[in-house]
Amino acid sequence: MELIAVANLLVSSISSLATIVQAYNSNKLTKSELNKAQKRIEQPLKNGGKQLTNVIDAKLLEKLSFLAEIEAKQLIKVLTYSEDIELTQVMINTAQERICFYLGQIKQHNQGKLPTKP
Template sequence: MFEIAGLAIGGIAALSSVVQAYYAAKSANKDLSNAVLLKSKKRAEKPLKNGVKVVANVIDKELLATLQQEIEVQLKELIEVFRSSNISDVERDHMIEKARLQICRFLSEVRRFNNDSLPTKRLEQLWLSNRCKT
């Protein structure tokens, strides 16, 4: 259970890294680097430890496993979108927004089951940087 929570938190952090890097690259009229994608993929493969106990204790095991799988799929799809040369900017924007919404969905579930608060500063920062709403 703790490993699933760690992977979910790691996946959310990785997704958020890609989203933030995309917006930074876009504002500088640059492409998202392969290094960012590779780093994010590796980050998602290692469970994070901060906040794991709280997340594992407040979210149902089955829901947590489902969320973790969705995050994993979302990250793989997002990485493929940026590795493919025949994807339009509109499609990339759509996938980035889909990833941002996935991040917010996960964080909203954590908040919902944790007395409307996020257990770590890092998760709070992810909430703010992805413009999640209550």
């Protein structure tokens, strides 16, 4: 996979996690929201990752993207198929922590800033 595609997948995975957490926390999580989040991972955004390829080492970018994709897919799977409220809450809390981790990694390698332009 081309490095820009890896970076775009990272951005899409973080976006999916954030969208799901926000919808869940506002009691607006629907099957449609989960489907959109899944589609965003399967067909990553075309923009957003370019700057990441300039500031994050390729190996680290690949690791972050791989982890974020897996975590987003796991969250979607649990929310789609599980009725275990405790598991759901644990997954949402973990997703919030992981979003912060990924954004922190991006900031750490980009002079303390999050990219705002594609």
